[in-house]
Amino acid sequence: MCIRSLVLATTVTAVALSASATPLNPRFDYTVKESHNVPPQWSNIGNPDPLHHLTLNIGLQPNDFESLEHHLHQVSDPSHPRYGQHLTQEQVHDFLKPADETFDLVRAWLVDNSIDPSFCNINTARDWITVTLPVATIEQLLDTKYSxxxxxxxTRLVRTTSWSLPQALHEHITTIQPTTAFLRANPKGKTVLDVPIDVDLAQAVKVADAANTTTIRGACNFGGMTPKCLRTLYNTINYKPQVPNNNSIAFNNFLGEVSNRSDARTFLQNFRPDAVDSAYAGTQISINGGAYDNGTAPAGIEGNLDLETILGLVYPTPVTLYTTGGEPPFNADKFTPTNTNEPYLTWLLFLRDQDLSTIPKVISTSYGDHEQTVPPSYAKTVCNQFAALGAQGISLFFSSGDFGVGANSSCVTNDGKNRTAFMPSFPASCPYVTSVGGTMGYPEVVAYDTRNGFVSGSGFSNYFQRPKWQSTAVEDYLDSIGDQFQGLYNTSGRAYPDLSAQAYRYLVWLNGSVRSVDGTSCSAPTVASIFSLVNDALVAEGKSPMGWLNPWLYQSGFEAFTDVVNGSSIGCNGPGFGASDGWDAASGFGTPDFEKILDVLGVGVS
Structure with a gap:
């Protein structure tokens, strides 16, 4: 990260620049690169201190992303001869690196604005430049005005609604953030929804201890979800990981969330005693000052939910905890560098430069926000980074959201027309991630909870067109619903979720006591855990891990899923997409059956 000189230097720079140009008297060669309206529920409350620091991520146009995309589809298509032959990190960097002309032009632009590139962070592929500057300098650099x-x-953020570049740079820079992105990735405590405990805890523990319980009804109380129930329901109960030293799984924490390993140990003592020693065995990786479990920090319910769910399902597979800093609310500290919550880029740029052998091949993320809170350029650029990871054999699972087709108060567009519309979620809408919806009960139905308003999220992207691998399944569903919801969603957009799992009343240990939570924050780590076990079985037979899942899922993998045909993703003060036979926009292809997945893949179970 590049932090310019101290107070005197940054003040001199800002004064020097103001002598040559101001946002009110723009330089003649600057034109607007991007504008994005303020999303509903946000208000301009004033000006930031001109010396407040922001960390800019400057994205440079890749030289050949189209070829990367082409290779990604080949290695992810089970009918292609190259299926499973994932790219190396060096190959990915070669596709993503910008042309020399692009890099030289952007570097010259920074120098012309008295910004020394030698103090900046440039990633290995040279397609991202990170620089920390005071707001006043950024306003001159981008010919804009922050508020x-x-x-x-x-929540408070320092943002602008429009920014400019010299015309000659428009084709060379993909995005610069934080500028127009109002993404919050949901404030902590809101990604999972707390509910009263409806079960006798002692009885739940007793069921978990019953080694001879083999039926779903015997292993499950759906008012208090436990690892024993999930392992029985999704058919992993009899599988023991074969090569845990050659396989691993990870999950993401943002927004100051901490996963408390002491709580995880207590959880495992009660619900997975054979795994209790794994609570402290996980690898913690702090990115950009992300929170760290040092034994004293208070736990976060999101972080504990992910850690406890995954440990309860994948033991003895190693688990990595990524924690990325950058948390609102904005604090007007003049000289403290902040990225005021651009979590995905910060995490992605870190991950892309790590030794590929150290990156877990399955990563679960239970965060998201309305797609319209970010400009299309940001969404596309971040989505392309997910594609780069998928090409290297990494499976990315994102929760689909917790408010159906949209929370009742949020279903208004920010396109200047203020239309009523369903609200798709990002990153769940990115085609290069696998989006996970939520179910409840048995037989499973689309999850909802009247106590807290939780409804499994679903939708159609306004930014990403429907990919070919999804066309048949989605178009069949659209034919079945006809003109219902006409005008409320993009009928040609990438549809989600892709699949689902239980998302109702998970028991979680938090700060020494048990809680019950709902949300697709439950189902995402559950599905990720199941596919981590799938990877274990593949690697044990000398095969490649799954990588980007979606082409396989829509081509043949759906045969291993239990169809969910009842329930609806209600929202926006009305009905939402309903479940039906086959793929639907409420539950995707339904819920996984581990042993059937191995059968579809042609993998034996030892």
């Missing part, structure tokens, strides 16, 4: 915006919940 402090406040969300109705109190």
């Amino acid at each position: 402090v915006y406040e969300h109705q919940d109190g």
Whole structure:
């Protein structure tokens, strides 16, 4: 990360630049690169301190992303001879690196604005430049004006609604953030929804201890979800990982969330005693000052949910905990560098430069926000980074959201027309991730909970067109619903979720006591865990891990899923997409059966 000189230097720079140009008197060669309207529920409350620091991520146009995309589809298509032959990190970097002309032009632009590139962070592929600058300098650099915006919940961000570049740079820079992105990735405590405990804890523990319980009804109380129930329901109960030293799984924490390993140990003592020693065995990786479990930090319910769910399902597979810093609310500290919550880019740029052998091949992320809170350029650029990971054999699972087709108060567009519309979620809408919806009960139905308003998220992207691998399944579903919801969603957009799992009343240990939570934050780590076990079985037979899942899922993998045909993703003060036979926009292809997945893949179970 590049932090310019101290107070005197940054002040001199800002003064020097102001002598040559101001946002009110723009330089003649600057034109607007991007504009993005303020999303609903945000208000401009004033100006930031001109010396407040922001960390800019400058994305450079890749030289050959189209070829990377072409290779990704080949190695992810089970009918292609190259299926499973994932790219090396060096190959991916070769596709993503910008042309020399692009890099030289952007570097010259920074120098012309008195920004020394030698103090900046340039990633290995040279397609991202990270530089920390005071707001006043950024305003000159991008010919713009920043403001402090406040969300109705109190979150504050320093953002602008439009920024410019010299015309000659428009084709060379993909995005610069933080500028117009109002993504919050959901404030902590809101990604999972707390509910009262409906089960006798002692009885739940007793069921978990019953080694001879083999039926779903015997292993499950659906008012209090446990690892024993999930392992029985999704048919992993009899599988013991064969090559845990050659396989691993990870999950993401953002927004100050901490996973408390002491709580995880207590959880495992009660619900997976044979795995209790794994609680402290996980690898913690802090990115950009992300929170760290040092034994004293208070736990986060999201972080504990992910850690406890995954440990309860994949033991003895190693688990990695990524924690990325960058957390609202904005604090007006003049000289403290902040990225005010651009979590995905920060995490992705870190991950892309790590030794590929150290990156877990399955990663679960239970965060998201409305797609319209970010400009299309940001969404596309971040989605392309997910594609780069998929090409290297990494499976990315994202929760589909917790408010159906949209929370009742949020279903208004920010396109200047203020239309009522369903609200797709990002990154769940990116085609290069696998989006996980939520179910409940048995037989499973689309999850909802009247106590807290939880409904499994679903939708159609307004930014990403429907990919070919999804066309048949989605178009069959659209034919079945006809004109229902006409005008409320993009009928040609990438549809999600892709699949589902239980998302109702998970028991979680938090700060020494048990809680019950809902949300697709439950189902995402559950599905990720199942596919981590799938990878274990593949690697044990000398085969490649799954990597980007979606082409396989829509071509043949769906045969291993239990169809969910009842329930609906209600929202926006009305009905939402309903479940039906086959793929649907409420539950995807339904829920996984581990042993059937291995059968479809032609993998034996030892």
